[in-house]
Amino acid sequence: MxxxxxxxxxxxxxxxxxxxxxxxxxxxxxxxxxxxxxxxxxxxxxxxxxxxxxxxxxxxxxxxxxxxxxxxxxxxxxxxxxxxxxxxxxxxxxxxxYYMEASLAACKVFGIIEDECRINEYPYDTMVxxxxxxxxxxxxxxxxxxxxxxxxxxxxxxxxxxxxxxxxxxxxxxxxxxxxxxxxxxxSVRREEQCRTDPYYKGATNMYIGGFYNDFKKAVKISNGTYAFEPSALGMIDSVMALVLFEKDYREIKKALGQQSGATIHARGSVFEGREYVIVSVEPANGKKVIFYYHIEPDEKASLRHEPGEILIDFKSEKGGSFFFKGKDADQWLSQATK
Ligand code: SF4
Ligand code: SF4
Structure with a gap:
C-alpha cells in the first residue's frame, strides 16, 4: 500500500x-x-x-x-x-x-501496534x-x-x-x-520528535522507516527453537550497546540466555537503503536460539570499542530491569558489521 x-x-x-x-x-x-x-x-x-x-x-x-x-x-x-x-x-x-497524529513507525516504537495487525501493510512512514x-x-x-x-x-x-x-x-x-x-x-509532536532525535528511539524508528524490519521478518523463520525480536529502542551507554526491549521480549530473552557466557554468537552486518544494521544470533548451550537486530548510527559506530572477539550487550527492560550479556565467540563481529 x-x-x-x-x-x-x-x-x-x-x-x-x-x-x-x-x-x-x-x-x-x-x-x-x-x-x-x-x-x-x-x-x-x-x-x-x-x-x-x-x-x-x-x-x-x-x-x-x-x-x-x-x-x-x-x-x-x-x-x-x-x-x-x-x-x-x-x-x-x-x-x-491512539494518537492524534503520528508516523506508523512511532506507533510501532511505542508498542501500540500488534505485529499481526493489518495496519503493518502500510509503509512505516505513513502518517496515522x-x-x-x-x-x-x-x-x-x-x-x-x-x-x-x-x-x-x-x-x-x-x-x-x-x-x-x-x-x-x-x-x-x-x-x-x-x-x-x-x-x-x-x-503527538513530542512523541514524534522523540522518535527522530532521542538516541534510544531513533534507531528503532529508522529500522521501521528504512524498511529493514520487514526484511528481517521475512528472513527470519520463527520456529520452536528460535526466538526473534526487534528492540523497541537502541542506544549506547558508554561503550556498551543497550537494547531496550518490550517487557515480554525481555522476559523471554532473559529466560533463553540465563547468565551464561558460553553461547555461540554470530553477527552479520548488512546495509539496507544506505543504513547499517547488524543481525545477531545467540545460541546458548541449553536454550532457545535468539535472533535480534539493531541499527548503527554513524556516531555510535565511532564509539563502539569492544575487545576483539567479545560482544557486550546490555538488555534493558522497558520497566528498568537490566540483563548484561557477554559472549566470547563473536570473532570480528564488529568488522563484519561495519564493512
Ligand atoms: S473483545 Fe476486544 S474489543 Fe471487545 S472488549 Fe475485549 S478487547 Fe475490547
Ligand atoms: S487488524 Fe483489527 S483485529 Fe487485527 S490486530 Fe489490527 S485492529 Fe486488531
Missing amino acids: ASGVLTYDDFRCSLCGTCCRKQKVVLLTLYDIFRISERLGMRPGEFFKKYCTISAKFNSDGLKRFYLKADGGCPFLKDNMCSIQDVKPVVCARNPF KGDNESLIDMDILVMATDEYIAKYGRFDEKTARPYYEKALEDLKDTGLRALTYTALVGQ
Missing part, C-alpha cells in the same frame, strides 16, 4: 482478533464500567468484582488504573468478534489509532491520524477516572457514580475539550 495519510475512518480492520487475544489487560474508565455492566444486566460493583482489577503496574507513569482482566484473551471475545461491540471500552473503540473527537473523549474519561481513583483508591458504585455523571458533563464542556485537544496535539 502507498504511504501517505491513514485515518481512523479509512482503516479496514481485518477482524483478526489479535489485539483482543494478546492484551493481558484492557484499560477501563468509569464510563466503561457503568455502561458495560448495564448492558450485561449486572450491578457495576458485581461486574467489577467478576471482570476487573485495579493496578499500577500496567502503565508507565505508575498510576493505579482500572483494567479488564484479559490474560489469556479478553472474556468478551466470542468467535473472534467483540460480544459487547456497542459498549466496548473506549480504548478498544479507538484501537489502534486518530479521530480527534473520540480521542478527546477518551482523555477526558481517563482523567475523570484518575481523579476518582486518586481519591478512593478502589471501585465502589456509590462513590463512583457522581464521578461517572460528572464525566458525562465534562464531555460536553467545550473549554475542557479545547484544552484537551491542545494537550493531545502537544503529546
Whole structure:
C-alpha cells in the first residue's frame, strides 16, 4: 500500500482478533464500567468484582488504573468478534489509532501496534491520524477516572457514580475539550520528535522507516527453537550497546540466555537503503536460539570499542530491569558489521 495519510475512518480492520487475544489487560474508565455492566444486566460493583482489577503496574507513569482482566484473551471475545461491540471500552473503540497524529513507525516504537495487525501493510512512514473527537473523549474519561481513583483508591458504585455523571458533563464542556485537544496535539509532536532525535528511539524508528524490519521478518523463520525480536529502542551507554526491549521480549530473552557466557554468537552486518544494521544470533548451550537486530548510527559506530572477539550487550527492560550479556565467540563481529 502507498504511504501517505491513514485515518481512523479509512482503516479496514481485518477482524483478526489479535489485539483482543494478546492484551493481558484492557484499560477501563468509569464510563466503561457503568455502561458495560448495564448492558450485561449486572450491578457495576458485581461486574467489577467478576471482570476487573485495579493496578499500577500496567502503565508507565505508575498510576493505579482500572483494567479488564484479559490474560489469556479478553472474556468478551466470542468467535473472534467483540460480544459487547456497542459498549466496548473506549480504548478498544479507538484501537489502534491512539494518537492524534503520528508516523506508523512511532506507533510501532511505542508498542501500540500488534505485529499481526493489518495496519503493518502500510509503509512505516505513513502518517496515522486518530479521530480527534473520540480521542478527546477518551482523555477526558481517563482523567475523570484518575481523579476518582486518586481519591478512593478502589471501585465502589456509590462513590463512583457522581464521578461517572460528572464525566458525562465534562464531555460536553467545550473549554475542557479545547484544552484537551491542545494537550493531545502537544503529546503527538513530542512523541514524534522523540522518535527522530532521542538516541534510544531513533534507531528503532529508522529500522521501521528504512524498511529493514520487514526484511528481517521475512528472513527470519520463527520456529520452536528460535526466538526473534526487534528492540523497541537502541542506544549506547558508554561503550556498551543497550537494547531496550518490550517487557515480554525481555522476559523471554532473559529466560533463553540465563547468565551464561558460553553461547555461540554470530553477527552479520548488512546495509539496507544506505543504513547499517547488524543481525545477531545467540545460541546458548541449553536454550532457545535468539535472533535480534539493531541499527548503527554513524556516531555510535565511532564509539563502539569492544575487545576483539567479545560482544557486550546490555538488555534493558522497558520497566528498568537490566540483563548484561557477554559472549566470547563473536570473532570480528564488529568488522563484519561495519564493512
Ligand atoms: S472488549 Fe471487545 S474489543 Fe475490547 S478487547 Fe475485549 S473483545 Fe476486544
Ligand atoms: S490486530 Fe489490527 S487488524 Fe487485527 S483485529 Fe486488531 S485492529 Fe483489527
